């Protein structure tokens with residue numbers, strides 16, 4: 001803040017934070033931490049006890065001590081922060097971390113105080129080492145979103161965990177466990193979770209939970225999957241994010257669902273160009289699964305969603321489709337759900 005006003009005059013700089021990197025851009029390498037004796041013991045324990053568990057234990061990418069967490073914060077501020085803002089929403093084939101801070105697990109475990117992370121970023125901005133859009137974006141994630149999510153949890157439990165206002169009942173497709181699917185964006189995101197227990201925010205929201213939402217997965221089952229898969233999972237933070245934000249199982253966190261067709265993934269990533277599905281097609285063979293599921297989701301939940309704030313534009317598109325289109329959309333959505341249930345997505 002600059003007195004009573006936001007620094008730079010704006011409350012948020014999201015319009016500068018929706019870029020995708022140019023071709024050939026490579027993100028800075030994520031920090032690695034040499035496992036100390038305790039960590040090596042735990043790695044051995046996990047190897048012996050859970051030989052089939054997901055993940056690569058080496059190289060070890062997560063800070064597990066206070067000292068390592070401080071190193072991780074310094075690395076983020078010095079190396080990744082300048083490009084954190086602009087590429088915050090981007091997804092790049094083969095890249096799991098981009099310029100994200102990778103600090104959530106350290107903060108949730110109490111190895112770093114959230115204020116410490118915010119202050120380090122503020123100082124970098126004041127020293128001229130980071131642009132305002134990156135610094136503001138990060139501060140808002142931690143001081144804004146993280147605290148808000150905590151507040152939602154405190155106010156909405158225990159109902160939150162079992163919420164299911166859209167009455168979604170589909171089981172989670174097998175592909176979430178195996179990562180084996182032709183759906184390129186989904187296999188990449190699940191692969192990231194399987195490898196390191198991490199996927200960045202847009203993969204979590206616009207791929208992993210968006211697909212489950214429009215497909216119709218039961219929110220509590222998706223929540224369980226996120227709990228099992230992620231290094232930063234804690235009930236107080238995972239549950240509001242998955243059940244409320246990702247699944248729109250309650251409106252305590254947002255007034256509309258984060259649902260989108262393949263267009264969003266196509267705009268923010270380079271996945272679609274290497275996917276066997278055609279993002280431009282909604283129905284018929286090889287049509288992007290997100291598309292038919294998305295329209296089918298809007299139609300199925302019309303009663304609940306049409307009057308919801310900010311859904312007007314989406315329903316104006318719904319209103320333009322004729323019966324023939326709806327029949328084809330329903331047929332394609334049913335086909336994808338059948339594939340999901342049969343484990344052949």
Ligand SMILES: Cc1cc2nc3c(=O)[nH]c(=O)nc-3n(C[C@H](O)[C@H](O)[C@H](O)COP(=O)(O)OP(=O)(O)OC[C@H]3O[C@@H](n4cnc5c(N)ncnc54)[C@H](O)[C@@H]3O)c2cc1C
Nearest residue numbers: 100101102103104141142146201204205232233238241246
């Ligand atoms: C479906 C879904 C599930 C999620 N599950 C978790 C979870 O189990 N644990 C978890 O810590 N975060 C969760 N998040 C929030 C967010 O995606 C992660 O905090 C973030 O991706 C962690 O990576 P990072 O540290 O590189 O974050 P960055 O992208 O670098 O963001 C900086 C920091 O902001 C904070 N932050 C940003 N958004 C949120 C948010 N919505 N809720 C809480 N903190 C936020 C985190 O502390 C994060 O470290 C989830 C989001 C979604 C949509």
Ligand code: SF4
Nearest residue numbers: 185262265272275288
């Ligand atoms: S075409 Fe559809 S399924 Fe394939 S990567 Fe793009 S959004 Fe994902």
